Amino acid sequence: MIKNIVCSLLAIAFVTSCVSPKVYKDLEARYNDLKEENRKLALENDDLLSSKNTAENQLKQLNAAYDEAIAERDKLQADYNATKANLDNLKSSYEALEKNSSAAIAANSQKNRELLAQLEAKEQALSAEITRLAKLKKELDDRSKRVAELEELIAAKDAAMTRLKEAISRALTDFEGKGLTVEQRDGKVYVSMENKLLFGSGSWAVGAEGRRAVKQLGSVLGDNPDIAVLIEGHTDNVPYKGNGTLTSNWDLSTKRATSIVNILREDNTINPENLTAAGKGEFSPIASNETSAGRAKNRRIEVILTPKLDELSKLLNDQ
Template identity: 65%
Template sequence: MIKRVSVALLVMALATSCVSKKVFKDLEDKYANLKKENRTMADENAALTAEKNKLDLQGKNLQAELDKTKAERDKLAADYAATQSTLDNLKKSYAALEKDSSSALDANVKKNRELLAQLEAKEKALAAEQERLNKLKTELQDRSARVNELESKIAAQEAGLTALKDKLSKALNSFEGKGLTVEQKNGKVYVSMENKLLFGSGSWIVGAEGKKAVTEVAKVLADNPEITVLIEGHTDNVPYAGNDQISNNWDLSTKRATAIVAIIKDNKKVDPRNLTAAGRGEFAPVASNDTAEGKSKNRRIEIILTPKLDEISKLLNDL
């Protein structure tokens, strides 16, 4: 509107060339002021438009918040109604329970008494079981002590056997390679002598070299009176074909074992009660009788040294 007025005034001014310079200058100033006022109003209009847009956005946000608040209010109202209904039901249930409380209390008292009786019975059973466990624990400790003692004695006995084997090996060292071996196994010491060291064919008379070997064994036995000695005679499977004094290999093996016992017994420090002679004949071979070498190994005397097991047997029986 202002713009149109300004243009009209300018046209009139130009149309009336007879207008004075003062009037023209005033018109020109008014025109400049109007332009300035127009720009100011345009700026204000833009600011107002921006403010309007901002207010519109805030209005939308407030509307959304309002809608959200209404939804929450409706939910709370529904929850309140449900809670109120639950409360009413609880009140009814409480009233029913209160009405029956006397009978329920009596039933609970009876049940509690039963539970207490069961508890007392279980406590007694637990005490009895604990007493039994304590007794078993004591027995286990005693048995463990006896086992430890037994293991100690067995270890000492094993060490003693090793020492005995070493003494025999040293004493019989000069007979090495002559059919004599010393071996420790199964808690015993075995001195094995082939017949070629001890006897002639079909004979039970011990030769000079064999007698020396047996005498050395006797010396070691004299220093170990707690050792029991089993002397076993063995033959090959060739039937005995000698004189009438011997009927078979079994007789021959027994006579040979007895001959070894006699030599050992000549050492007065050896207790004869520790000596046993036994004939095994051909029935405990250590090699095949199909070869000459095997037969030679089977024709032998075995001196089996066993420590006395009285203390160990007693400990075993006590376990």
């Protein structure tokens, strides 16, 4: 029943809608800009996550070095204590021998000097180890603080993306069950719109219902200027058979992605630098192309929203 109503609304919207060439061109240019920015931010996010992992590995190494230094310090302390006890015993012996034999006194005096030299060397080694231990502890504390700051910033970004997903879901609630899904994974928000909501077969012109969905998505993006927006066009594996303007599914997917960018660019609150358009053709399917249902799922637009990571970059560069 819902499907019949949706089809009726789409048919009415398609008949009554009209997109002017000027609006279409503006949207197309805007979409290209947004897609490039999103690609850059995705790469930046991957680099920063890699830096965080490196910092955590370094922290583990410092923890191991710190534990090793503690053990070495304890060993040196034990050696020092044993040497000092031995010296004290020799001093006692020296005092006893001093009364009985000048020769024994001389021998014991030499032994005492040797032990004193050993004791001094042990004290110097212990002092050096304590200094090295203090340095390692400071490095460990600095690394721990850095990792904590990185984790805090990443957690804040994840929370912001969760709020963004919820805002988008609310804005697009009218399109539930019409080939539109909103998901959050890997620190990003994915808005997937099947072609049945946006385009006619072989066309890259967005219908009225699809335009309304994109506009409502744009209203949320305009309130989130720190989000990079990558729009990807996808097709099934059925070869494109158009009028000759395009040569392949790849061309068609790129054109469709650009159409979405152009609609978003109509919203002046969206920074064009945040928008990027990309065509993936049939090479990133999410379902089997062996069935009509699977091909329908593969024919889609994916809007991938990625947080800008300027704060993380600054934190990493300051270290």
